[in-house]
Amino acid sequence: LAGVYVPADIYVRYLRMKGEDVLLIGGSDEHGVPITLKAKNEGVTPQDIVDRYHGIIKKSFEDFGISFDIYSRTTNKTHYDTASEFFKTLYEKGEFIEKESDQYYDEEANQFLADRYITGTCPSCGSEGAYGDQCESCGSSLNATDLINPVSMISGSVPVIKKTKHWYLPLDKHEPFLRKWILEDHKEWKANVYGQCKSWIDQGLQPRAVSRDLDWGVPVPVEGADGKVLYVWFDAPIGYISATKELTPEWEKYWKDKDTRMLHFIGKDNIVFHCIVFPSMLKAEGTYNLPENVPANEFLNLEGDKISTSRNWAVWLHEYLEEFKDQQDVLRYTLAANAPETKDNDFTWKDFQARNNNELVAILGNFVNRAIVLTHKYYNGKTPEMGTAVEEFDKNSLAEIDVIVKKVETSLDSFRFREAIKEMMNLARLGNKYLADTEPWKLIKTDEERVKTIMYISLQITANLSVLMEPFLPFSAIKLQTMLNLSGLKWTDLGKTDLLTPGHIINKPELLFAKIEDETIQVQLDKLEATKSANIVAAKTAAPAKENISFDDFTKMDIRIGTILEAEKVAKTKKLLKLTVDTGIDKRTVVSGIAEFFNPDEIIGKQVSILVNLAPRKIRGIESQGMILMGEDANGDLVFIQPSKQVKAGSEVR
RNA sequence: GGCGAGGUAGCUCAGCUGGUUAGAGCGCAUGAUUCAUAAUCAUGAGGUCGGCGGUUCAAGCCCGCCUCUCGCUACCA
Numbered sequence: 128l129a130g131v132y133v134p135a136d137i138y139v140r141y142l143r144m145k146g147e148d149v150l151l152i153g154g155s156d157e158h159g160v161p162i163t164l165k166a167k168n169e170g171v172t173p174q175d176i177v178d179r180y181h182g183i184i185k186k187s188f189e190d191f192g193i194s195f196d197i198y199s200r201t202t203n204k205t206h207y208d209t210a211s212e213f214f215k216t217l218y219e220k221g222e223f224i225e226k227e228s229d230q231y232y233d234e235e236a237n238q239f240l241a242d243r244y245i246t247g248t249c250p251s252c253g254s255e256g257a258y259g260d261q262c263e264s265c266g267s268s269l270n271a272t273d274l275i276n277p278v279s280m281i282s283g284s285v286p287v288i289k290k291t292k293h294w295y296l297p298l299d300k301h302e303p304f305l306r307k308w309i310l311e312d313h314k315e316w317k318a319n320v321y322g323q324c325k326s327w328i329d330q331g332l333q334p335r336a337v338s339r340d341l342d343w344g345v346p347v348p349v350e351g352a353d354g355k356v357l358y359v360w361f362d363a364p365i366g367y368i369s370a371t372k373e374l375t376p377e378w379e380k381y382w383k384d385k386d387t388r389m390l391h392f393i394g395k396d397n398i399v400f401h402c403i404v405f406p407s408m409l410k411a412e413g414t415y416n417l418p419e420n421v422p423a424n425e426f427l428n429l430e431g432d433k434i435s436t437s438r439n440w441a442v443w444l445h446e447y448l449e450e451f452k453d454q455q456d457v458l459r460y461t462l463a464a465n466a467p468e469t470k471d472n473d474f475t476w477k478d479f480q481a482r483n484n485n486e487l488v489a490i491l492g493n494f495v496n497r498a499i500v501l502t503h504k505y506y507n508g509k510t511p512e513m514g515t516a517v518e519e520f521d522k523n524s525l526a527e528i529d530v531i532v533k534k535v536e537t538s539l540d541s542f543r544f545r546e547a548i549k550e551m552m553n554l555a556r557l558g559n560k561y562l563a564d565t566e567p568w569k570l571i572k573t574d575e576e577r578v579k580t581i582m583y584i585s586l587q588i589t590a591n592l593s594v595l596m597e598p599f600l601p602f603s604a605i606k607l608q609t610m611l612n613l614s615g616l617k618w619t620d621l622g623k624t625d626l627l628t629p630g631h632i633i634n635k636p637e638l639l640f641a642k643i644e645d646e647t648i649q650v651q652l653d654k655l656e657a658t659k660s661a662n663i664v665a666a667k668t669a670a671p672a673k674e675n676i677s678f679d680d681f682t683k684m685d686i687r688i689g690t691i692l693e694a695e696k697v698a699k700t701k702k703l704l705k706l707t708v709d710t711g712i713d714k715r716t717v718v719s720g721i722a723e724f725f726n727p728d729e730i731i732g733k734q735v736s737i738l739v740n741l742a743p744r745k746i747r748g749i750e751s752q753g754m755i756l757m758g759e760d761a762n763g764d765l766v767f768i769q770p771s772k773q774v775k776a777g778s779e780v781r
Numbered sequence: 782g783g784c785g786a787g788g789u790a791g792c793u794c795a796g797c798u799g800g801u802u803a804g805a806g807c808g809c810a811u812g813a814u815u816c817a818u819a820a821u822c823a824u825g826a827g828g829u830c831g832g833c834g835g836u837u838c839a840a841g842c843c844c845g846c847c848u849c850u851c852g853c854u855a856c857c858a
Contacts, residue, residue: 234838308848322785323853330784330854395786395852425786426851433851464806469794470787476806478792485807497817504816545794548807561824568815636820702782703858747856748791754858 128191130424131461134544135392136193140598143194143541144618150381152370153188154199155181156363157271158344158356166588167519173343177202177619187444192455199370201345201362206369210362213412214327214337222411223294224334227564231286232480233279235697239291240339240353244648246272292351296361298332301407303331308417309402317542319469320423323398335404337361363711368415388419398423402570422542425467429474430655439658442474442651450650457483457640463548476651480643486552492640493606494558495592498585499636501567505582506664513578521584524561528554528591529622548599583629586611590626594618603639610634685740686756686780688770694727697747705749706730710739711777716750724765736768736780 135151152480155169157177166173177200185198199206205440217223232239279286298305307318309324316324338347343354344540371378381387391401401421409415434441447458461482465472502508531554538547567581589607594616597604608614611633613626620626627633689708697703700718704727717737736756757765770778 308840317786319786319852324785326784398785399853413829428851431835472793475792481792481807484818488818493817493820495817497821501816543795552806559821562816566814566816568817571816628829636817640818642818642854651809697782701855718858744858745856746858751858757858 128427128458128462129392130427130467131392132191132193133186133459134422134424134466135600137463137544137547138390138392138539138542141192143619144594146617146619149296149347150371150699151194152197152199152374153193153195153369154197154366154370156359156366157181157200157202158359158362163341163343170646174202181249185443187448190448190455191444192459196602196622197210197370199366199373201366201369203373205259205368205373205605206362206366209369210345210357211366211373212359213365213368214345215348217408217411220295220300220411220413223337224295224297225292225294227290227292227487229281229288230287230291230340231277232291233284233286235258235284236312239289240756241298246474247277248714251267257677261361290534291355291444293336293338293355294347295334296333296334296404296407296411298403298407299334302328302332304410305407306752308406311413313420316420319395319400319425320398323395324402327399327403328456332403334654350357360400360404364400364408372520382415384416387416389416391418391421391423391691393421394425394426395423408556420542424508425471427462427465427467427472427474428474429472438662440662441657444689446780454641455604457487457643460487460548460600460688463544466544468543468545475510475697476648476655478679480645480648483640483643487640489644490552490559491592491596491666492556494555494562494640495610495639497562497570498558498582499633502582502586502633503636505567505571505578508633508635510586510629510633511579512629514576514578514581516574516577516580518580520564520578524557525584525624527557527586528588528624531557532591532595539598551595551599554592554595558585558592561585561588586627586633590616590632591621592624592627593681598730606637611636616671640766641685683740684738688734688774688778688780689739689777690776691733691735694728695727696722703747704730708737708753708755709736709738709776710753711775712739715739716749717755718746718749719755719757721755721757731769733767734769734776 134155135153139149139151155177157173163171164178166176171175181200188198202208228237237450243304276363278284279287305324306328309321310328314321338352338355338361339358340354341356345353345357345362346356347355368378368382371381382389393401398421400430401423402419406417409417426433429440432440448455451457454500457479461474461479464482464486483573498620502510505511528707530548534550534553535547538550562585565581567578567585567712570581571578588609590613593604593607593611593613596607608616611627612631616626687710689710692714693707693708695704695705697718702722704719704722704725706717706719708715708717738754739752739758741748741754745751756768758768759765
């Protein structure tokens with residue numbers, strides 16, 4: 128929400144209020160591989176899975192006030208048609224590279240087999256149980272087609288070799304264009320976006336496969352492509368187009384008109400797809416506009432830890448909407464004010480509370496309340512005349528409205544939402560200061576004419592505020608406008624000093640924002656604490672035992688106590704240490720992925736358990752002759768399996 | 782390991798092509814005030830700008846090395 132939907136919604140509401148013809152398009156990307164895995168796990172179809180979530184997500188967005196013109200999904204027919212057509216166009220234009228290769232096919236399961244799903248005898252060492260991509264015994268890298276006696280791991284049948292064709296989008300071909308378009312013509316893009324694009328382009332782009340041998344996705348729409356679907360990253364961005372089509376017959380205007388500006392609001396993990404891949408697709412197709420900007424944001428953490436839906440480390444929108452009824456704007460405000468625009472940021476409930484109590488309640492809500500309460504007290508809710516006692520200070524204060532509006536516009540136009548929302552709050556600050564400086568509650572006893580002017584101006588500030596806050600706090604803006612008995616105001620009304628005309632009746636004051644008490648926050652913190660505990664418990668639960676093996680199988684393993692003699696980091700790797708171990712039998716080299724947990728110096732001289740008859744395997748060009756046994760705890764921390772007291776190197780472990 | 786982004790007051794962040802005493806909001810302290818949801822207004826305290834070295838008359842901004850965080854990437858038990 129923080130990085131993508133809230134900023135996008137603010138921006139779009141702003142443009143709509145300016146009277147621009149704008150659409151906010153979004154949708155669920157439903158062809159991801161995790162979806163098929165989840166379906167398999169639960170024994171249901173992928174469609175069941177996506178049906179379950181799409182509705183919930185869509186409704187949550189709606190209730191939260193993310194004003195999508197359409198929130199669609201990539202499993203609907205329009206999308207299938209659109210994506211197919213898009214592919215066909217590129218295909219016919221010769222924008223793809225076709226590569227044919229031999230691949231095993233399981234005739235029983237009716238599908239092509241990924242290398243990992245094929246097992247057989249290794250052609251180089253003759254051992255059984257080698258996988259299609261490599262032999263675990265000798266470590267050689269294999270082509271699946273080289274395996275002797277291959278067997279499908281899915282059905283157990285003997286697979287047949289079939290030619291399979293895949294299509295690749297030659298990103299390298301578009302490199303000169305991308306270089307100019309991004310690196311020269313879009314220097315104004317955010318540093319994080321520009322930097323990552325530059326990095327990709329400078330490293331040289333490779334052709335990227337756009338098809339896969341899977342059964343979940345949009346079928347590849349050319350002859351001889353049975354059982355092939357569009358790779359998810361290819362079809363997903365086309366979803367933006369499909370959704371627009373679904374929404375309006377005039378969809379082409381939004382995608383192809385020269386004057387249309389397209390923007391992608393995304394998270395930083397999606398930069399490459401939206402800045403390099405999708406634009407290349409659009410360019411290749413030829414008739415579409417390219418994005419004008421991609422204001423990608425960084426990530427928002429939660430109470431110091433990365434948000435993770437699988438670990439339930441998250442604030443679920445549908446739960447928030449229930450537990451904080453009618454307080455969408457509080458979360459919108461907090462998220463916008465903390466948007467991770469330049470670096471990852473942290474959401475904390477304490478900050479949420481503080482933003483509400485110290486800013487929304489104290490500054491904004493309070494000012495509005497003061498103005499309206501006083502109006503009712505002095506004039507029974509009737510807007511007074513401007514009065515004749517207008518001073519320089521009054522004029523300056525009114526003029527200040529325009530200055531603030533301009534600043535908000537500048538900030539929004541350059542996608543600086545934190546700055547924009549802060550400026551918006553400054554209008555409420557202006558109001559508070561105006562009241563404090565003019566003190567109408569004192570003057571009412573001595574100078575009623577002057578008080579009319581003061582209240583008139585205070586009300587105009589309030590009315591302006593109700594418009595200015597609308598993109599950010601739409602629910603509260605409507606509430607305030609209802610209180611003021613106003614409606615249909617536009618962005619161009621901002622700065623006007625007669626939004627409420629003399630005699631205009633305003634309604635009774637209601638509080639815009641309610642204080643949030645410590646207990647309420649504590650409930651949320653407790654909930655997260657419970658999640659944390661649950662995760663720890665879950666992590667403590669040991670994995671289920673593997674299948675039984677015979678004693679013979681066990682005795683095949685030759686495990687010894689060895690002593691580490693030397694240790695050094697393998698260059699250009701993060702995890703690997705190259706160890707020299709005295710096994711008692713010999714001194715041998717072992718490559719071990721423990722560099723993140725041990726300094727080479729610290730472990731020299733340590734006794735460890737080592738599997739000495741594991742087939743050698745080349746890792747990073749170094750032949751590893753054995754495996755150091757490690758214990759791994761739930762956090763992934765590694766510890767050595769060591770003898771409880773010093774024993775002779777070469778002692779057997781049984 | 783390579784690449785990208787970031788490391789500025791207690792917290793969240795500004796700081797444009799290097800130039801006088803480094804800014805804002807919140808928090809904190811003091812004072813004023815009472816129309817208002819004990820809200821508001823004023824004033825103030827608080828920073829060796831991640832570390833070291835360099836270029837320059839001048840560096841938070843430029844260069845080098847190091848370090849920490851996040852992301853992308855790599856033949857990653």
